[in-house]
Amino acid sequence: MKYSISQIADMIGVRLPHASGRCIDTLLTDSRSLSRPESSLFFAIHTASNDGHKYIRDLYERGVRAFVTDHWDPQWRDMDADFIISPNGALDAMQRFIGAHRRLLTNSRIIGITGSRGKTTLKEWLNTLISPDMKVTRSPRSYNSQIGVPLSLWRIGNDTEIALIEAGISRPGEMSRLATIIDPDIVVITNIHDDHADSFSSAEEKCAEKLLLARGASFIICSADDPIVYSALKQMSSNSHHLFTWSLSDNPEARLNFRLKKTADNRLSLTVEDASGHTAVTMIGNDDPVYIENVCHSAAVMASLGYEASIIADRTSKLAPVNTRTDVVEGTQGSLIIRDRYDTDADSLGPALDFMKRRVTDPALTTVILDLPERSTYQPDQFVEMASELSARNIQTLIMIGNCPEKLSAIMSEAVPSVISFESLSSLITAIDRLKEITAGHIVLIKGSDSSLDSVAEALQARRHETRLEVNLDALVDNYNFYRRQLKDQHTGIVCMIKASGYGAGSYELARTLQSQGAAYLAVAVLDEGTELRRAGITMPIMVLNPRVVNYDELFSSHLEPEIFSFDELEAIVAAARRRGISQYPVHIKLDTGMHRLGFIGDEIPELIRKLNEQNEVRPVTVFSHLAAADEPALDDFTREQLSAFEKWSKILRDEWPDIKRHILNSTGITRFPEGQYELVRLGICLYGVSTLDDGSQADLRPVSSLSTSVIALRDWPAGTTIGYGRRGVCCYPTRVATIPVGYADGINRHLGNGAMQVAINGHRCPTIGNICMDACMIDVTACGDDVRVGDRVEIFGKNIPVTELSDTLGTIPYEILTSVSTRVKRVYYRE
Ligand SMILES: *Cc1c(COP(=O)(O)O)cnc(C)c1O
Numbered sequence: 001m002k003y004s005i006s007q008i009a010d011m012i013g014v015r016l017p018h019a020s021g022r023c024i025d026t027l028l029t030d031s032r033s034l035s036r037p038e039s040s041l042f043f044a045i046h047t048a049s050n051d052g053h054k055y056i057r058d059l060y061e062r063g064v065r066a067f068v069t070d071h072w073d074p075q076w077r078d079m080d081a082d083f084i085i086s087p088n089g090a091l092d093a094m095q096r097f098i099g100a101h102r103r104l105l106t107n108s109r110i111i112g113i114t115g116s117r118g119k120t121t122l123k124e125w126l127n128t129l130i131s132p133d134m135k136v137t138r139s140p141r142s143y144n145s146q147i148g149v150p151l152s153l154w155r156i157g158n159d160t161e162i163a164l165i166e167a168g169i170s171r172p173g174e175m176s177r178l179a180t181i182i183d184p185d186i187v188v189i190t191n192i193h194d195d196h197a198d199s200f201s202s203a204e205e206k207c208a209e210k211l212l213l214a215r216g217a218s219f220i221i222c223s224a225d226d227p228i229v230y231s232a233l234k235q236m237s238s239n240s241h242h243l244f245t246w247s248l249s250d251n252p253e254a255r256l257n258f259r260l261k262k263t264a265d266n267r268l269s270l271t272v273e274d275a276s277g278h279t280a281v282t283m284i285g286n287d288d289p290v291y292i293e294n295v296c297h298s299a300a301v302m303a304s305l306g307y308e309a310s311i312i313a314d315r316t317s318k319l320a321p322v323n324t325r326t327d328v329v330e331g332t333q334g335s336l337i338i339r340d341r342y343d344t345d346a347d348s349l350g351p352a353l354d355f356m357k358r359r360v361t362d363p364a365l366t367t368v369i370l371d372l373p374e375r376s377t378y379q380p381d382q383f384v385e386m387a388s389e390l391s392a393r394n395i396q397t398l399i400m401i402g403n404c405p406e407k408l409s410a411i412m413s414e415a416v417p418s419v420i421s422f423e424s425l426s427s428l429i430t431a432i433d434r435l436k437e438i439t440a441g442h443i444v445l446i447k448g449s450d451s452s453l454d455s456v457a458e459a460l461q462a463r464r465h466e467t468r469l470e471v472n473l474d475a476l477v478d479n480y481n482f483y484r485r486q487l488k489d490q491h492t493g494i495v496c497m498i499k500a501s502g503y504g505a506g507s508y509e510l511a512r513t514l515q516s517q518g519a520a521y522l523a524v525a526v527l528d529e530g531t532e533l534r535r536a537g538i539t540m541p542i543m544v545l546n547p548r549v550v551n552y553d554e555l556f557s558s559h560l561e562p563e564i565f566s567f568d569e570l571e572a573i574v575a576a577a578r579r580r581g582i583s584q585y586p587v588h589i590k591l592d593t594g595m596h597r598l599g600f601i602g603d604e605i606p607e608l609i610r611k612l613n614e615q616n617e618v619r620p621v622t623v624f625s626h627l628a629a630a631d632e633p634a635l636d637d638f639t640r641e642q643l644s645a646f647e648k649w650s651k652i653l654r655d656e657w658p659d660i661k662r663h664i665l666n667s668t669g670i671t672r673f674p675e676g677q678y679e680l681v682r683l684g685i686c687l688y689g690v691s692t693l694d695d696g697s698q699a700d701l702r703p704v705s706s707l708s709t710s711v712i713a714l715r716d717w718p719a720g721t722t723i724g725y726g727r728r729g730v731c732c733y734p735t736r737v738a739t740i741p742v743g744y745a746d747g748i749n750r751h752l753g754n755g756a757m758q759v760a761i762n763g764h765r766c767p768t769i770g771n772i773c774m775d776a777c778m779i780d781v782t783a784c785g786d787d788v789r790v791g792d793r794v795e796i797f798g799k800n801i802p803v804t805e806l807s808d809t810l811g812t813i814p815y816e817i818l819t820s821v822s823t824r825v826k827r828v829y830y831r832e
Pocket residue numbers: 497499545626665666667668682683684685686
């Protein structure tokens with residue numbers, strides 16, 4: 001799709017000083033996704049945590065010539081570029097533009113999908129079900145937000161017959177905007193759950209908001225068995241022939257009556273009905289209620305599109321769960337492996353490549369492995385689209401798996417310098433050593449839904465030790481956003497504490513993720529942690545909290561901002577900066593308001609101000625202090641004294657430097673003492689999903705790290721047998737004992753032996769038996785009965801066993817458990 005700048009300005013409703021015929025085919029909202037500078041239009045969007053206007057100069061230098069901004073800045077005078085100035089902001093402008101664009105899309109029918117759960121699965125399934133007959137375009141991955149929805153609609157081509165657009169909201173008022181842009185022909189409401197993760201006061205309120213999407217739709221699909229959705233819908237739509245509801249319980253008001261039955265061999269069969277009342281039977285491969293609900297929604301959408309029952313039954317019987325999880329792990333020979341389990345197609349390739357590109361330091365070292373499954377029939381235009389996604393991001397090596405006609409692989413060869421084809425997955429696996437050579441030092445994206453690709457990813461991994469610390473990057477983002485919502489002032493920034501290697505989770509991937517969320521600062525403990533992040537390409541501001549910088553060259557050249565806590569240290573950095581001719585270097589002033597560890601006290605402030613004023617080498621950008629007992633209500637009086645000392649002392653500094661920002665709250669403080677949020681807050685342990693309070697206020701936090709391993713041996717012992725060193729474990733009954741390959745060298749404290757700790761196996765809790773060894777320990781799995789096998793996953797902490805359970809047992813705090821997981825344990829980062 002292409003428009004000229006003048007056309008776009010008209011569609012937004014902005015007058016340009018002069019007409020411009022510059023042609024635009026790419027909408028850019030994130031400067032890191034730049035791939036076609038000359039035909040991109042950059043929307044300088046202002047979000048709570050970031051401001052797109054910051055990137056205009058840089059993008060101009062990289063060749064972008066068209067911008068949408070909310071004001072005119074004389075600094076841009078020298079640029080030979082088009083500016084569309086939209087006083088309501090660039091996001092509003094993008095939504096208006098896409099709204100106008102959508103009204104011209106008369107060839108496509110748009111299916112809007114909303115609800116609490118299952119949206120992505122439903123979207124993927126509908127794509128599978130309908131694409132044999134019609135050209136389908138769908139929102140990539142989770143492009144369902146105020147920004148994602150317009151970008152999804154922009155992907156709709158002239159030849160698109162059906163567009164599947166996901167709409168997600170988290171606060172009141174958002175759906176109304178999305179509804180205007182999407183203006184769907186058909187709407188599916190999957191279900192509404194009150195999951196507290198948003199700002200709605202009740203499921204009913206959320207439902208009413210979501211239903212706004214359906215205002216102008218000709219068909220609305222939902223379950224007539226869902227009390228919240230269905231009753232809200234009946235109130236809204238007096239015209240019931242618009243409703244394409246289904247029921248599994250003979251609800252007489254439902255348009256479609258489906259029937260679920262258990263067959264003699266214990267499988268589930270579903271009788272589906274089409275619009276003309278014919279029925280057919282499909283088999284369901286999974287008894288999860290959300291899964292079944294999604295099959296019903298899929299069948300109802302097909303019925304609304306006029307499919308016959310026999311085809312609906314035939315196609316829905318072939319559906320399989322959608323796996324959208326993406327893992328990032330270290331590979332052999334310095335490579336980094338990204339395993340994306342989403343299908344391979346043009347819609348989902350772009351976002352996967354963007355995710356990859358954010359990790360790239362040397363563009364020459366990029367490999368993409370694409371699985372082209374036979375069941376999908378790839379059309380040449382799909383290939384052209386995929387090829388242009390690859391070439392726009394300068395991918396160097398492409399490895400294709402699958403029987404690909406010559407004509408199609410020629411398209412790829414034009415786009416990517418080196419293309420290697422393998423006929424099948426097994427031929428690739430036989431050539432794994434060659435693959436390791438090719439990808440040494442590369443960032444490797446492995447894309448495709450075939451689970452055999454996991455073994456390719458596995459073979460390329462550096463550490464294949466079964467024990468892994470899995471780090472859920474989506475949970476990290478959810479926790480980060482949870483705290484964003486706790487801030488009284490949208491402009492308060494978050495300093496994310498990733499000291500001690502991200503509380504044990506590993507700092508690099510976390511830093512990447514937080515950088516793209518627009519966090520204000522990262523804070524590390526020591527200089528080396530900061531330089532490593534810089535080397536890996538982290539560009540956001542980083543403060544270094546820890547005492548004593550020794551290598552000033554590294555500090556300055558890596559743009560790491562130190563904390564200053566004493567006069568000695570101030571003098572040392574000023575002298576070091578002077579020798580190097582550096583001026584105005586940003587530093588952070590630490591005050592000691594009661595922790596009595598490090599920092600200036602009130603009496604020293606006049607002298608501190610004098611010393612700072614006598615020089616020009618460093619410039620205080622923030623002033624901060626640390627609470628000693630934010631999580632101990634009994635000590636709140638002390639905490640309030642700290643807060644008031646901070647208020648008073650920081651004011652003296654602010655009188656001198658009005659721009660200086662203030663921060664004093666740690667995770668627990670953010671919710672307990674909101675009056676102290678100031679310009680910045682420092683988020684640590686709760687970012688990782690560990691609760692510090694029992695009052696329920698942190699119930700929505702999601703654990704980020706989970707330590708797991710697998711059973712490597714299993715044996716039954718008679719009563720009286722002893723287990724392990726010193727014969728300390730005694731079987732008091734006939735006991736089934738599993739051995740797992742984690743020990744104190746991995747960070748499992750030896751005090752956790754002899755039943756002190758329980759692990760989770762297949763939903764059972766099982767205690768240790770005997771002493772913990774260096775590299776292994778033994779578990780009494782008698783409670784599992786036959787429900788345990790060699791190779792089964794064992795959780796040490798995570799979803800089932802909170803970290804706090806281990807720290808309570810050991811009489812310590814969760815921080816220590818998290819940071820004790822040894823570096824030899826493989827870290828696996830994933831998105832859900
Ligand atoms: C570690 C640390 C924090 C974070 O504390 P949490 O309790 O993990 O939120 C904040 N400020 C400073 C100075 C720290 O050292």
